[in-house]
Structure formats: structure tokens, C-alpha cells
Amino acid sequence: MTASPALPLPALAIRGLQKRYGPVQAVAGIDLTVARGECFGLLGPNGAGKTTTIEICEGLTEADAGEVSILGLTHREHAAEIRERIGISLQETQLTEKLTVEETIALFHSFYRRRRPIAEVIAAVQLGEKRTARVGQLSGGQKQRLALACALVGDPDLFFLDEPTTGLDPQSRRQLWDLITGFKAEGRTIVITTHYMDEAEHLCDRVAIVDHGKVIALGTPRQLIAMLGSEHVVEFALDGLLVDESELIGLPGVTGVSRSDHRYQLDVTHVHRTIPALLAHLKARQSVIAELTTHTATLEDVFVHLTGRHLRDG
Amino acid sequence: MADARPRGEDTPRTWREYPIVQLTLARYREFYREPEAMFWTFVFPLLMAAGLGVAFRSRPPEVIPIALVQELAGTSAAATALSKERQLDLRTVSDSTGRRLLRTGKVALLVVPTDSQAVEFRFDNTRPEAVTARRIVDDALQRGRGRTDPVAVGEDIVTDRGSRYIDFLVPGLLGMNLMSSSMWGIGFSVVDQRRKRLLKRFVATPMSRPQYLASFVLARLSLLVIEVAFLVGMGALVFDVPVRGSLLALGVVSLLGTLAFGGLGLLVAARPKTVEAASGMMNFSMLPMWVLSGVFFSSSNFPDAIQPFIQALPLTALNDALRANMLEGAGFLQLAGELGIMAAWLLATFPIALKIFRWQ
Ligand SMILES: Nc1ncnc2c1ncn2[C@@H]1O[C@H](COP(=O)(O)OP(=O)(O)O)[C@@H](O)[C@H]1O
Numbered sequence: 001m002t003a004s005p006a007l008p009l010p011a012l013a014i015r016g017l018q019k020r021y022g023p024v025q026a027v028a029g030i031d032l033t034v035a036r037g038e039c040f041g042l043l044g045p046n047g048a049g050k051t052t053t054i055e056i057c058e059g060l061t062e063a064d065a066g067e068v069s070i071l072g073l074t075h076r077e078h079a080a081e082i083r084e085r086i087g088i089s090l091q092e093t094q095l096t097e098k099l100t101v102e103e104t105i106a107l108f109h110s111f112y113r114r115r116r117p118i119a120e121v122i123a124a125v126q127l128g129e130k131r132t133a134r135v136g137q138l139s140g141g142q143k144q145r146l147a148l149a150c151a152l153v154g155d156p157d158l159f160f161l162d163e164p165t166t167g168l169d170p171q172s173r174r175q176l177w178d179l180i181t182g183f184k185a186e187g188r189t190i191v192i193t194t195h196y197m198d199e200a201e202h203l204c205d206r207v208a209i210v211d212h213g214k215v216i217a218l219g220t221p222r223q224l225i226a227m228l229g230s231e232h233v234v235e236f237a238l239d240g241l242l243v244d245e246s247e248l249i250g251l252p253g254v255t256g257v258s259r260s261d262h263r264y265q266l267d268v269t270h271v272h273r274t275i276p277a278l279l280a281h282l283k284a285r286q287s288v289i290a291e292l293t294t295h296t297a298t299l300e301d302v303f304v305h306l307t308g309r310h311l312r313d314g
Numbered sequence: 315m316a317d318a319r320p321r322g323e324d325t326p327r328t329w330r331e332y333p334i335v336q337l338t339l340a341r342y343r344e345f346y347r348e349p350e351a352m353f354w355t356f357v358f359p360l361l362m363a364a365g366l367g368v369a370f371r372s373r374p375p376e377v378i379p380i381a382l383v384q385e386l387a388g389t390s391a392a393a394t395a396l397s398k399e400r401q402l403d404l405r406t407v408s409d410s411t412g413r414r415l416l417r418t419g420k421v422a423l424l425v426v427p428t429d430s431q432a433v434e435f436r437f438d439n440t441r442p443e444a445v446t447a448r449r450i451v452d453d454a455l456q457r458g459r460g461r462t463d464p465v466a467v468g469e470d471i472v473t474d475r476g477s478r479y480i481d482f483l484v485p486g487l488l489g490m491n492l493m494s495s496s497m498w499g500i501g502f503s504v505v506d507q508r509r510k511r512l513l514k515r516f517v518a519t520p521m522s523r524p525q526y527l528a529s530f531v532l533a534r535l536s537l538l539v540i541e542v543a544f545l546v547g548m549g550a551l552v553f554d555v556p557v558r559g560s561l562l563a564l565g566v567v568s569l570l571g572t573l574a575f576g577g578l579g580l581l582v583a584a585r586p587k588t589v590e591a592a593s594g595m596m597n598f599s600m601l602p603m604w605v606l607s608g609v610f611f612s613s614s615n616f617p618d619a620i621q622p623f624i625q626a627l628p629l630t631a632l633n634d635a636l637r638a639n640m641l642e643g644a645g646f647l648q649l650a651g652e653l654g655i656m657a658a659w660l661l662a663t664f665p666i667a668l669k670i671f672r673w674q
């Protein structure tokens with residue numbers, strides 16, 4: 001790649017980031033570059049180091065080692081400027097319950113030099129009807145939309161959103177996704193953490209899969225899924241007699257096998273060729289199938305493929 | 315290359331859009347939307363003043379019950395002399411009844427004539443009314459037998475406003491209330507916001523940290539006007555407590571008191587992560603002042619050796635200044651010392667609180 005003088009500074013550049021809490025290496029050497037206008041996802045199980053990474057970027061946590069540059073600025077030299085230009089939502093903030101939606105947004109609004117009109121922000125997060133409601137009376141989804149409004153009101157160039165949809169019902173998650181897609185359409189850069197693979201697939205231009213404080217895979221959701229060498233996944237569970245993984249890799253269309261206890265997961269190019277062969281094989285081995293499902297490959301399968309664990313297992 | 319989203323000019327502000335205004339408004343709203351806080355600030359001190367006011371009210375001297383033992387000699391002359399005394403409630407009893415009445419506290423003094431020329435007083439000299447009764451009975455009996463007093467004595471009983479216990483108490487309660495409401499109001503809400511990670515959220519914005527802390531003190535100032543007007547007004551209306559000094563001086567005294575306790579409240583709330591830890595520290599810092607600073611009784615009761623310490627406490631300064639203003643009409647010049655002490659507390663505590671403040 002040739003360096004071009006016209007190349008804009010990235011929205012976020014992280015080099016060799018490390019952070020240790022006592023015996024826990026929360027971040028173990030992370031390098032990332034996020035381009036302007038990109039929606040970038042940090043996907044990983046609980047405890048992977050996503051929050052630690054993002055809070056170092058926000059200037060809330062000091063790194064042990066490594067460099068972070070935000071919009072070409074560093075916290076050491078330009079902390080105040082960075083705070084003017086980023087909008088954040090923390091994983092676990094409870095806004096003051098006694099204030100109304102509008103009062104809360106007005107409070108955050110007052111902190112910034114460049115501000116978006118409060119009414120516009122309330123409309124953007126669809127809280128017009130709840131304008132005068134107390135924060136304590138909002139639903140989980142409405143609270144998260146309010147948190148986004150507090151991030152949006154300073155007209156930020158870069159968002160850091162730490163698990164904005166965790167614990168929400170599917171409809172509220174959809175609503176938040178639409179909002180975040182809207183931010184991106186306005187040219188803002190978004191860095192979002194999640195442990196929902198469907199969220200990362202839906203929202204993110206690129207995803208870094210994080211585990212034990214390291215990036216173990218990086219790319220667009222399509223590229224990551226393509227890593228499996230197959231577009232489908234066959235999962236089955238056996239009752240009683242187990243078969244060896246090496247027997248399964250030889251079946252037609254199978255590109256990868258992983259097993260945890262009596263559950264198997266096959267990465268498969270053509271389901272209709274694999275299934276009959278699999279059933280025949282198991283019948284010959286006298287294994288009893290307790291469960292059999294197939295689905296199109298997802299980032300979850302990539303994670304399983306890379307770590308042998310599920311994202312939700314933590 | 316031009317930025318994808320070029321930064322424009324700063325957005326102009328109306329006065330309401332300044333952070334210090336919004337922060338103070340938020341503090342103020344949090345307070346008045348909390349019914350418990352309202353109760354402790356306004357109703358509680360009034361109930362307390364009412365209770366203590368009733369207990370220590372000025373009342374006409376009580377009539378003291380005494381008994382005279384019916385004996386052969388001297389009884390009727392003594393009975394005649396004593397029955398004239400308005401402050402005594404005399405009954406004539408047998409010796410055994412008299413002893414029982416005295417033992418059960420039904421009478422304060424038992425008069426036992428021993429012969430026509432002598433009587434014996436039987437009483438508990440640790441009971442104030444018994445001692446009073448002894449004096450009255452003695453005088454009455456002596457005068458009845460013809461004693462004349464060489465010095466003529468007239469009495470002028472003092473019940474002036476300003477010198478009753480309730481007059482001492484109301485300014486003390488006001489001072490204590492300004493202290494408690496500042497300390498608790500600030501302490502709880504700071505620790506609560508820390509626990510909810512709201513402080514962490516704030517420091518990720520360009521919010522000014524000194525302004526955030528100052529908003530707590532400023533919000534107390536707006537409440538202060540209500541608090542002082544309410545308590546002083548009720549004191550004047552219900553208990554007829556005087557306000558002899560200027561209202562301006564009273565305002566400035568209360569203001570500096572609140573500032574001093576605002577600073578102290580922030581200092582105490584600067585580190586703790588839980589409400590329990592904060593409560594402990596609050597009580598620990600306020601307890602010496604409750605005891606020493608002359609809320610319920612004068613701080614001059616304590617030994618000279620610790621007086622310099624007592625005088626340096628912000629509540630002592632506040633109570634002394636409130637009393638000097640309300641009861642003696644002291645002006646700014648006489649209050650300068652107390653005002654200086656309170657200002658010093660603010661100047662010492664606020665910067666330390668800001669420096670050691672735990673934001674997450
Ligand atoms: N303040 C802290 N003190 C001690 N350990 C921490 C702290 N913050 C995070 N950790 C540990 O660091 C690891 C990474 O945590 P975190 O960044 O919160 O992960 P994630 O956000 O991906 O769930 C976890 O093992 C967590 O327990």
C-alpha cells in the first residue's frame with residue numbers, strides 16, 4: 001500500500017495496547033485502525049477486554065502500554081478537544097431518575113461547545129412523546145435511546161458505544177440499530193462493542209473478534225464467515241456412542257469439524273450433499289442422533305471455529 | 315484532505331445553556347423531587363423546635379406541694395403562717411402519712427413541729443423544688459413569729475424575648491440544620507452519582523469538574539433562602555423569637571455557613587463509593603459539632619483547654635454569628651471573626667475536595 005498525502009487520518013488508531021488488572025491481562029496487545037465514517041464492531045464474549053479497550057479510547061482508563069490516537073489527537077495532549085468530539089455510552093450508566101428526558105439532554109447539551117438543538121436530538125431518538133417523562137419511568141430501550149441522545153447532543157464525529165443493546169427486547173434492539181445506522185449515514189464514525197453476532201453482522205462494516213484481550217480475527221463480516229471455507233453449518237448431538245472428528249472431516253462437503261462433549265458442529269459447503277452422507281455414516285456406526293439443525297454460517301460460527309467456545313459462554 | 319465532517323463554529327449560548335446553570339438546576343430538581351429531603355430540611359427542625367420549646371417553655375412559678383405534720387404543739391400557728399404563702403400547697407397530715415407522701419414524691423417537703431418553739435424540715439436536698447420550698451417555709455415561719463428583715467427587697471421578674479431558652483435554641487437549630495442539610499444533601503447525591511457511574515459518564519464529556527462540584531454548593535444557596543426564611547419566620551411567628559440584626563447580615567452569615575458546609579460536604583464525599591461509607595464519614599465529621607458547637611447548650615460549658623478547637627469549628631462560628639445577629643442585633647463588624655472562620659473552611663476544603671475527588 002502506498003502512502004498517499006491525501007489519505008485522511010483515521011478516526012481511531014490503536015497500537016500495542018495493553019492493560020492488566022492484578023493477575024488478569026484484560027488487554028493483551030491490541031492493534032486496530034478504524035477509518036472515518038466506518039462502523040466498527042468489537043465482538044467477543046464477556047471478559048474479553050472490550051470494555052477496557054473502549055474505555056482506554058475514551059480516556060477513562062489509563063493503558064499500561066500502547067498508543068491511542070483519536071481523530072489524529074492523543075489524550076495526553078488533547079484531552080479536552082477529544083472530549084468535545086466523541087460521544088459515548090458506557091456499559092452501565094444509570095442517568096438521574098429524578099430528571100426528565102428533556103432536562104437530562106439539556107444538561108449534557110450544556111457541556112459542549114458545538115451543540116445540536118435539543119428538540120432535534122429528541123426527535124432523532126424518537127423520545128418526543130416521553131419528553132417530559134422522568135428517566136425513572138422509561139423502559140430499558142427508551143433509557144438506551146436517551147443515553148444515545150446524550151452522546152449525540154454534542155454533535156460528535158466519533159461514537160463509542162459499549163454494549164448499547166445488551167438486555168433489550170428484539171424490537172428495542174432493532175430500533176437502536178436503526179438509530180446507529182442513521183448516525184453512520186450522517187458521516188459519523190462508530191465503534192461499538194457487542195456479544196451479539198447478529199448485531200455485529202447487521203451494523204458493522206468491519207468486525208474485530210476479541211478473546212482474552214487479543215484480536216483473533218479482523219475483517220468484514222463476509223470475510224470472516226468466508227474464513228470458514230463454507231457458508232453453512234450443520235450442528236448435531238449424539239446420544240450414547242460418540243464418533244471421532246477425524247471420521248467426519250472426510251464426509252462430502254465438510255470443511256471443518258468442532259466438538260464439545262456430545263455436540264458437533266460441521267462447517268459445510270453444500271448441506272444437501274453432507275446430510276445424507278452424515279446420516280448414513282452415523283447409522284453404520286450405530287450412533288443415535290438426538291438433535292440435528294442446519295443454518296447459514298454466522299460470526300458466532302467463526303468464533304466457535306476459532307476458539308471452540310460459544311460467545312455466550314463467557 | 316478536508317475533514318469528512320468539518321467542525322463549524324461554536325454554537326452560541328443563551329444564559330440557560332451554560333453548564334453551571336444546567337448543573338445547578340439539576341441539583342435543585344433532584345432535591346425538590348425527593349420528598350424525604352424536603353421533610354428533613356424543613357419539617358424536622360420545626361418539630362424539634364416545637365418539642366424543645368414546649369419542654370423548656372417559660373412558665374409561671376409552680377405551686378409546690380408540702381405537708382405539715384399534725385402535732386400537739388405549734389401546729390396551728392405554723393399552719394396559719396404557711397397557708398398564706400401562694401407558692402405552697404399545704405396539707406396537714408399524720409406523721410406516717412407525711413413520711414409516705416415524701417417518700418413517693420407527692421410532697422416536696424415535710425414540716426415536723428418538734429415542740430412549740432422548733433420545727434424540723436424533712437426533704438431531699440437534690441430536688442430543686444424541695445430546696446425552694448424549704449426557703450419559703452423557713453421565711454414564712456420566721457416572719458410569722460415576728461422576724462423583721464433588715465433589707466427591703468423588691469422583685470422584678472425577667473421574661474424578656476431574647477433571653478429565654480427558646481431564643482437560644484432557634485438560632486442553634488437553624489445552624490445545625492444548615493450543616494446537616496448541606497452535608498447530607500451533597501454527600502448522598504455525590505456518592506449516589508458515583509455508584510451509578512454517572513460521574514464517570516460526566517468526565518468523558520467536556521464538563522468542567524470545578525463547575526460540577528460548585529453546582530452542589532450553588533444549589534444549596536438557592537435552597538438556603540427558603541430554609542432560613544422558613545425557620546426564622548416560624549421561630550418569630552410561633553415562638554416570638556426576635557430578629558434584631560439586619561436581614562442582610564443574617565443572609566450573609568447563613569450564606570457563608572452553607573458555603574463552609576458545602577465545602578466540607580464535598581470533601582467528605584470526595585472518595586467513598588458506598589452510601590454506607592459516606593454516612594459513617596458524615597456522622598464522624600458532624601458529631602463533634604453537634605456536641606461542642608453550642609446547638610442545645612452554650613459551648614462555653616466546655617473546658618478552656620479545648621475552646622480554641624471549638625471556636626475554630628464552622629458550626630460554632632455559624633451558631634455564634636446567628637445568635638449575635640438575631641438576639642443582639644450584631645452587624646458585620648462584630649461578626650467579622652465568625653465570617654472569616656467560615657470563609658476559611660470553604661477555601662480550605664473545596665480545592666482539596668476537587669483534588670482528591672474520585673470520579674469513577
Ligand atoms: N476495574 C477492574 N478491576 C479489576 N479487573 C477488571 C476491571 N475491569 C475489568 N477487569 C477484568 O478485565 C477483564 C476484561 O474485562 P472487560 O474489559 O470488562 O471485558 P468485556 O467488556 O469484554 O466483558 C475481565 O476479566 C474483568 O474481570
Ligand SMILES: [Mg+2]
Pocket residue numbers: 047050051052091162163
Ligand atoms: Mg464490557
